[in-house]
Amino acid sequence: MFFASDNASGVPAQVLDALAQANAGFAVPYGNDALSAAVRDQIRATFEAPGAEVFLVATGSAANALALSVLCPPFGAVFCHRLAHIEEDECGAPEFYTNGAKLTLVDGADGKMTPGALDAALRSHGGSLHNVQNAAVSVTNITELGTLYALEELRALTDIARAHGLPVHLDGARFANAVAALGCTPAEMTWRAGVDVVTFGGTKNGLMGVEAVVIFDPARAREFQLRRKRGGHLFSKHRYLAAQMSAYLEGDLWRDLAARANGHAAALEGVLRGVPGVRLLHPRGGNMIFASWSAEADARARAAGAVFNAHDADAPGRMAGRLVCSWNSDLAGIAAFADALRGG
Amino acid sequence: MFFASDNASGVPAQVLDALAQANAGFAVPYGNDALSAAVRDQIRATFEAPGAEVFLVATGSAANALALSVLCPPFGAVFCHRLAHIEEDECGAPEFYTNGAKLTLVDGADGKMTPGALDAALRSHGGSLHNVQNAAVSVTNITELGTLYALEELRALTDIARAHGLPVHLDGARFANAVAALGCTPAEMTWRAGVDVVTFGGTKNGLMGVEAVVIFDPARAREFQLRRKRGGHLFSKHRYLAAQMSAYLEGDLWRDLAARANGHAAALEGVLRGVPGVRLLHPRGGNMIFASWSAEADARARAAGAVFNAHDADAPGRMAGRLVCSWNSDLAGIAAFADALRGG
């Protein structure tokens, strides 16, 4: 009954094995080793983007903030959803890495920016030197509310960005969950959909702490490298990041893990739909469910040992939770959780 | 014959084992798990500092820059040796994390600040609002030239800092090598010697990528936490940092690994002293040797497969290298290297 976060799960055996294997002998540091080079090539192949530049970092906040730092000047604005991780959960990392740019918040139901809201926001800002300049758009898929942008929805947003001359960043902390849910290729959800820079998340999907930033326009790569180093995010013993990512890519493990997590969430959704008084708050896109229930049900679930983050409820007197499934979620726990909510 | 850097070495089996062991089940993220808490206590015990605050990060640059960011305001100056890692090798990470503070450089032979030079530098700066304010002193032990501050030398520097009202940061990327060489305790080389914040390095001494920042004055801890998060250095899956550090502390593995690395360097020094034409450039303090030799010897060593970073030579026509030993350096390689230099 552990649904607090996918970053609370462990890693599959392949990752431990890869670390052990990479451990032999000496390896030149800072990503100049053979394994790191091979991983960069693997990622280029995975994204069908032979000209892309690839960088590994260890946290999602670093990946996002560094990506934005090469897209947005200090006097710029990044447009994102009001609930975006970069706005809500990074303690100002984007502002820090961009040296003081502004996040301009766009609304939209279910954690998704609507094209109209994005366009209106872009039209109503910028243009004068009295305010910051529109600089980039950042989209998250799957979103912070667990919902999914379809490819055409993503394209609608990137088209608007393009029409305003702005590059697009995709926060892919749960990239794999989105791709697995959409049944598309990484290329289809990124550069073919108008994305310029993507953070390809590994940490929430079975790695210890590795994210790849994939920059489709190599002109921004040198600056990224310098900013990564300056941010303290260039690992000397790079092979241990590369080893994890290599295992993740091998045989599309990343997609398999995400499909499993999504499957667990689908199962959870299924049983929750059968529990009287439980309401699903947003359409499930991948491995996260937001649901509400009575205060009594909440107390029963907590008492039974369920672990999850509280969420804003949909009505007074009710309680709500964010339920996140992982590749290794426990099916028995899912059933037990539903039972606890349902009560005696 | 690999002497390029201690960050090119692997990790001992204990570290892999600890990762595997920590992998079981779910763990609450961001350092709130039991293992992370236990490790913080272990470090407090190791430093005999029950009131200290302890933070794990993954790179030395992050550790140093974050440490300085809570000691030095944007309008401050950090005094350090001209060759300090924070000045030479971090692409401006201290300036980034402090939001634009200044590093004021102090000279001294063999990579060591002299008390006189530090005092003179502190006296000749600050005081007026027309320049940045003296804010902190940063010392490295062992130094970037592989030399060692004795405890009384360290104390002489911290006394001067104290006399100027400034806190002291100790860059301990090779902390273990210094402690092993000095035969002292961690407390003796830190708070008992007047150090306020130390970065207790693990990465160069057998971990994949973990450094602990130990802050002896807990008043600075909350700000550190926020800056760490904002810098993208708060690992969600914290247990994997903690696991490595736990293995490192267990049975003083850290000291054992460092003693081995120092021992290898002592052996290397021994054989080099027997090679005609080789000159040792600085007194060896731990696991690093700087030496020069003829161009012919250099070519022979490189041709034989020796890997090391070139260094400024002591005379025209000569070549020099930085030779770094690790816990798992190869004694056969040491002999072979000397043979290659010797030629014939």
Place this chain on the structure above:
Amino acid sequence: MFFASDNASGVPAQVLDALAQANAGFAVPYGNDALSAAVRDQIRATFEAPGAEVFLVATGSAANALALSVLCPPFGAVFCHRLAHIEEDECGAPEFYTNGAKLTLVDGADGKMTPGALDAALRSHGGSLHNVQNAAVSVTNITELGTLYALEELRALTDIARAHGLPVHLDGARFANAVAALGCTPAEMTWRAGVDVVTFGGTKNGLMGVEAVVIFDPARAREFQLRRKRGGHLFSKHRYLAAQMSAYLEGDLWRDLAARANGHAAALEGVLRGVPGVRLLHPRGGNMIFASWSAEADARARAAGAVFNAHDADAPGRMAGRLVCSWNSDLAGIAAFADALRGG
């Protein structure tokens, strides 16, 4: 018919005279001259705040951003109205001076934050280290929409800030207009109302370019000085700022000028109310009026030479303008403008 901005007006003769008078002889620089010291005392007297620290700068953006920089750390958030000058018109100066803090936007009709909206915003942010920390509240009086907070309204906001442990900044670009409209004292609208730092504007009210930052808690003063210098805002020939401010304070010229500007705006409001089809969009608080009219009226006014900034209209097909009066606005122009709107 010039209503574009109060920063387009000239200065009264007293200011030119004061500059000429201050020009004699040599004066030690950087605010250490006798005139600057006297002006600081005058401001303390004006605010009935003998312990306050006073700093002169030359622009409102500098005054605001520097004030915020001593109230809000890089990892903090400043809460302000969505239309605040610091958000809309300073090209990110607050983010620059705070080294990347966030402005969190609060809604409210007529450019005024409501206590409820402020409280809700403060309650829904901060508290966790995953996001920036609530750090300060910034209020503007009169507001960007020309409306006025009554003293009790101001107090309601500062009470909420205080309840959350936050200091309050008052953007007083049009401080004099507000005080003149309220018929209160500077003390009543600042520290007696719970304001910690005020920018006492002069530029929009008859000076060439001088604003005073008044910090009621002197503990923040040294940092302010350093940040002012570092921002390039410490004038060497300080006497020329001081001379302007001295004239401004002398005999309460500042209040007299503001009363004149407010009076012109009252006259303008009066005539506009008599023009068919003209709608006043917000209650007038001081010297600014926002009004809408037909496209034909707009064209007539422009054709007749009226100069004003366009504003968002209240209905499709209509036009709107921001009309700002100055101490030296032209009463004939006011009549002519109304005539032009009215048409033949």
Place this chain on the structure above:
Amino acid sequence: MFFASDNASGVPAQVLDALAQANAGFAVPYGNDALSAAVRDQIRATFEAPGAEVFLVATGSAANALALSVLCPPFGAVFCHRLAHIEEDECGAPEFYTNGAKLTLVDGADGKMTPGALDAALRSHGGSLHNVQNAAVSVTNITELGTLYALEELRALTDIARAHGLPVHLDGARFANAVAALGCTPAEMTWRAGVDVVTFGGTKNGLMGVEAVVIFDPARAREFQLRRKRGGHLFSKHRYLAAQMSAYLEGDLWRDLAARANGHAAALEGVLRGVPGVRLLHPRGGNMIFASWSAEADARARAAGAVFNAHDADAPGRMAGRLVCSWNSDLAGIAAFADALRGG
């Protein structure tokens, strides 16, 4: 006997007149007024640079820091003399405006970088992503020690910068004094000598507070505008900066004022050479003299009312001072000062 600084002097009558004249009527703000446009054209003409972009700010620190901010990224280094104003006297303004770039200090006698020292510094830094990148060279003429670079000396430095691919900033706080001393044109000391951006100082040479930043490559202009606004340095009532600068340019008043200041310093030098025991410490380039004398002479001069900044003396027991002359220095005071030093 006032020699403390040229920023302690007043302004000539032409400047007061220009302010009074510019005061009539309304003027659109932010530099969009006719006078500001005319002044920009005047400066382009003065520098024989029709394509240059010109920006007015009010302080030298702002001018320098903003200029550097468009030449040097956060991960860059500016090379300048160890005693440069940007290093010694701006409380880190360059670091602030560049968001944390580094100043790398170059030595050279008499406050002047030698080509060899500059070249050596450039060669020994940069190149790797482990440190900041060489980004710009900043030269001051006349220097902080009052000495003068001849045009060929300046060219030697800019040639080296060019060979390293770096742009050159000229800190022209005393630009006029240098041009007057060299007998050259503004063009000859700037773009014809390889300078990319110059801060054309007015404040120390008879204005209240105006400096022009002249950017010969207009590609950098938009960014400069945004950074100026963001720094709080875009004056709304721009006409009052423009009016001062207009008077300064009219009939080459700037050159005339500088020639007068230089002449006063020449006179002072002349009499000091006749005072036994006085030693001139650096070759005089313009309006500043550094000299030493006995402690007794120092006490006599101070007692007689001489005002000057103390300077490091050339020998134990001696005292030294920086003596700065202005356009309106007092010839009687010069004689009196010499008499006081001489004693008896």
